[in-house]
Amino acid sequence: MRDLVSRLGAFWKDLWRLSKNDKGAMVGGAVVALYCVVAVIGPYVAHLSRVTNPADAYLPPSLAHPLGTGPLGQDILSELVVGTRPIMEVGILAALMTVSVGVVIGLVSGYLGGFADSVLMRVTDVFLTIPGLALVIVIASLVRTSSPVVLAAILSVTAWAGLARAVRSQALSLRESDFVEAARQQGLPLRNMVGRQLLPNVGPYVAIHFLLDVTGAIYAEVGLFVLGVVPISGTNWGIMIYLAMGQGALFTTKSMLYLFSPMVAIVILQVAFVFFTRVLDALFNPRLRVQ
Amino acid sequence: MSRYIARRVVASLAIIYIVISLSFFIVRLMPGNAVSALESQLSVQGMTTQQIDAQVNAIYAVTPKAPLWRQYFTYIGHVLEGKLGRSIINQSETVLHIIANALPWTIFIVGTSLIISFVIGIAIGSALAALQHTRAAKAVSFVVSVLSSIPNYLVAIVLLYLLADIHPIFPTGAAYSVNVTVGFNIAFIGSVIVHGVLPIAAYVITSFGVWALGMKGSAVSVLGSEYVRAAESRGLSRRRLTQTYVGRNSMLPQVTTLALSVGFMFGGSIFIETYFSYPGIGYQLDQAINSRDYSVMMGCFILITVAVVVSNFLVDLLYPLVDPRIASPGGARSVADRRAEGTKAMPVGGSTA
């Protein structure tokens, strides 16, 4: 336990040191953190008016409405804030599912080897080849869900395969290593071997994959809404873009904020994630760190 | 080598078979059951039960009342014969014909974008690696990372706005103009190119950075590797060093990613083509989804997958040329492993989700 604490301490120290050197990564991390905070507290601080007043449509920015108003007279900033949670929620859920499935299959496959390994890897190969986005769009349009959990599951339907493959090859090489051999000779059960011995060693790789999976899931999720192939229900950035495009917001100056606000929100988040990933990459990849 | 090719052929066929099966189960077993949806759609159109059965059979190549296993084998048989059924919306159109009309355009767009962004990306990536500690390289790196993190459909919206709407420079909505004769003539080819500019630009803007960053990363690590210094110590010429030792090896991971990105770009064509109303397979898939035309939907999905499998296969054939270890027995890791490593390198624009 103490070991874990000290390792975590060292991790944060390293993270801090590296971020200090990489301004982009630091800003990225801060932005991601900010979005997370908004996702958690957003619905409590911003309130979407239940009263719709089309007469107030597309008001220019003001103190009351820093980003102006949308087609129904609602505050764009509030919509943006309230719309953060569904996006982040699904993105993170999907990444969690992707990572857990990928890690479990990869570790088990790599550790067990033999027949189980071949079967699991053939399945993985199929999912690795299927164009994920096309499958996600097809399934999402059929299932017609508005539940974040189901949507996240759909989004991760093929994404886990790459991670499973990578984790497996790491597990394979770890399996041969001394400490796993030692653990095996002590007769530790599979669960222990995988959980205590193998998992910590693929951790860094998984962490980076997790962040990229979040961005991937957000990309696909927003895309589904922007295309209008998943049920349009509630408020999120994708739905905002979809409705704004459909209602011609792109073509008049005063309505453009309604369309561009969610677009900018997505772009900032995605860029921030990628830059933040860079510092983790440096942290876990000593060779890159030297450079 | 021949064993390697045989293995790849078998693997590709197996994946195609599995995807066809998958499409059957998606149509038959997914919530929102496509077959019963079609039946009710047809009954609203005023068809009789018997007509409906005949239609369902023509459209999905299955008989809804037959046992599931028989439906499955009939379906597989039909698909393997190239009978993908008929469109629900355009019942006089076969799915195959619809797809055959659309697929060449997608291949044109995806292929051209891939080549352009690959070439630009590799060039920029190599330059970034060579100049890695300069201020200019850092600035370019920043811009490239930002561009490659932007979702391609958002870039499409901006392009649409700037170059098709506000300044109607490039046309949208078709693959060529109504005023040209289809055939091998300048007017037609010019028209095809002009109509392809926006979709290709949307792809290239968001994907060249993926190649550039990937190339930079691998070139930097190759430059730092022992064998490059070893080659240097042998007094090899600069050209030999950069081409054979640095260039070729930095390209290896990129070639691997190529296979992955083909799949991604075919998937992304749904966004790009829909926004520019470009009549490729992605546009077709979007239209099918919006009209709940399940047979076209599944046909597009199967064909997109087949296109990806085929292009993966081509890349796999190509790969031994750059990495001969692959084809030699016991020489190297499997292609799939290489790919899995590629997935990590794919940033947002190239997520596998």
Add this chain to the structure above:
Amino acid sequence: MSIGRGEPASGAGTSPAAGLARPILEVDNLTVTFGDGPGSVRAVDEVSLAVETGDIYAIVGESGCGKSTLAYALLDIIPPPGRVTSGEVRFKGRSLSQMSRGELNRVRAAEVAMVFQAAMNAFHPVITIGAHVDHTLQAHPEVFASRSEGREYFRYLLNLVRLRPERTWDAYESQLSGGMKQRVAIALALVLKPSVVVLDEPTTALDVLNQRLMIDILADLHRSLGVSIVFVTHDLALVAELAGRVAVMYAGRLVESGTVDEIFASGGRRHPYVTALTAAIPTVVGAVSDVRPIPGEVPNLAQLPPGCRFSPRCALAEPICQEQEPALLQDDRGHLVACHVANRLLGVPSK
């Protein structure tokens, strides 16, 4: 077909009479710096040494002491962002930094060849060994009358390093074992009949049997080809067995340099670090308890202690050691030591 070049080999461990010829390879006050500004690091700090024709010269030190960088400097292939900030390396009296790129490339491999650390990564993974050889021959057309003659010579060398040429030629790096790669690397380094071969850790990554084989091969080659050998290692046993002259580095600086006898002879004037090093060698016959590891760690080059760099770990350290960097002083036989204490005890006069 001619075999070796130049004079018949002198036996291992002996150096030709001093003054017969000027040193073939000289390092003069060389400093190699990584990075710039306050964060920069001197991996090699004012190092001087001279390799005579026919020498087997060992550069010894713990990992991270700058000995590999020094080896790279011998061929002017220091990886960026490292660069030579002062001093120079001279081959046959000519400074490498004065040479044009073409001249430099002609010297590399044809005159001074290098075998990389463990040779594991010294081969391009996707071209065959044969292609490596061909590339090398192609870059130096002046050495052989024809390409096939060069290939023939490489086959001969493969035989010398006890490999089967026909199996090796078309192999990829990944198809060879570690020991085989090491031997191929040596053969490849010798293919242009260089006068000096630099080996970076030639035995480190090998198992004991292969280490033995390697030592035999190197001694053999030195004997039959008359080539000068410079090798970098942390393995003192290897040094004792193979080298004629030894230079010991600590944290980027040369701390002692002399013949193998001077270094290993007990009781002589020695740097305390070298004493500690020799004590750390486990011998086959000695008990494990005799092995005394050196306390402390090699200092981070970015945060060097003041004064003598070894002083924090040194049992003999005195106050002066923490204040003043000791000079490298020579006795009448040419034995150099950089230690306030050792030099004073023996009464060697300051320069």
Add this chain to the structure above:
Amino acid sequence: MLGGGLLTSPAEAAPVSAFNAAPYLNMGECCGWGSTWSYNPFSSAWPGQLNDLVYLPLAVQVPPSMTGFVPQLASSWQAQGNNLVVHLRSGLKWQDGSAFTSKDVLDTALLQGTEGNFNWSDFTNVTAPTPDEVVFTARPGVPMATLEQGVLIHRIFPASVYGSFVTPNLDQEEVAYYNEAAKNQSAASNSAAGKALSAVFSKLSEYSPKKLVGNGPFQLVNMTTGEIKLTKWDGFFDASKVQQPGIIFRNGSSNNLIYPWLIGNTTDFSNAYLPPTIISSLKNKSNWHVAIANSFEFNLLFNNKRYPFNLTKVRQAIAYVFPRATMVTATYGTVGPGAAVEPHPDGLSPWMEGSYLTPAEIKQLNPYNLDPAKATALLKSAGFHLSGSNWIMPNGKPFTLSIYIQSSATDVVQSMEVAVNALDSFGIQTTLLAIPGSEIVPDLETGTADMSWVTTVNLDPLLEFADVLGREGPNGGYNFPVLGTYAGDKGLGFGPVANVPGLGKVNVPNTIDTQAATVAPGKRMDQLVWDWARLVNQQVPYIQWENKLHQYAFSTTRYTDWPPLGKNGQATALWNDLSYNGNPGLLLMMEHGYIRPRA
């Protein structure tokens, strides 16, 4: 393989005359066409944009009357006893030079009959006694007005191209099949005649002609996924009136493609829905004008079989909470005549109300003006109670409501958002699901949706009711399906037996279907319309929430002399015709010499 464009050979394009120097009329076509097509009008891939511009109908119907027609290929028609005798315009030719005769009409009727078209349920036989005369025999019970309406509006296709698909006995098989189908639909399709018809149709629909032989004002030049190019055809009988050298249709497969064409002045005309932003930006341009016409009704159907929506009071309460005025504003903005429309929830569009109900009758109908107090009272009397701000049903569960609509119509999504806000703040937890495509029936059947959306468009007011309350089947209602997967289910679930004002307890779907098929305009029809309007108004099986407006944006930059507009942009007869009929309306405008290139 490259697109459907290969199907046409541009070498056969019409010769370029000096007249063609004027620009082609550029039309931004809402909802567009797919990326494949066929020049076979019997194919489902037929590009409907070409209707009436290349193939003419026998006559064009003029709304809102059910009986007014403008002759086209037919010059006149009379009822002779049980027969409708149609006289064809003489001397007409097809674009391939062959003559237009009664055989073209007969073959078209026979061939369209194989796919259930041409309203064979209205007549028992069709003959062509002379080259310019066709005779339809009305089915017993079918009024002559219904037969006219069913027959005259059809477009006729050339026998020189499609006549070869008519099998020797097709006429007898057709009659046999439809006689049987009038009694028993499934027996008919299983009969030998039914199978023969199917065989003919499947051959016919798969035929893919290389060129299009029409007889309308225009000739097809070329088509891509983006555009259709038509050139004026001088052989058209009214060619002297047609002012346009040609037409370019642009494929506006989604509305947001069309808006930039309007704002960038690259199109002359569009029939796309215009959101308030676009309307107000067009209003600022002097060259753009907008004509507004009523078109069809949006109806929100309750899942009448499902608790608590089987309770009339609950449905009435929801009708009181629906903010219809705000919804209309959200969709059509605060300017223009669209903003003033407020339909009554009685299942009839305003102009149908005006034609078939007296002002006194309209006054008696409940307008269900926004009144949460009344809704509260109704819910309380049904045993509901408020807990906090949410309604709880008598069974203790919270009162929730799910509305399924189609996502591709963002205007509908937008106005439903308004409704959801209103219902939510009233205390009914409402979820809106806008989904691609529309599967109203499965959603209602499987109970996933509490409310679902359909549109209706008719001239016949009884058909307007039957379209919702009628049986799901050939006539396309949603109530108690008789065919297909959900045959035997409840569908909309209203009735089947209910107390209809004026009619007493009747089987709702059967009664309305029969009446829609057999009642001609007249006193009885007026009476029945009043009965059903009261039923819909009192029992609210569905809420008619909005009257869809057709907004036609037209530009005077390249073309002038558009049909005149009424006060405040309100549509006049020709625009209304365009709104109801689509292309036939355009044909009439052209025959009147409107839409002229600017000199």
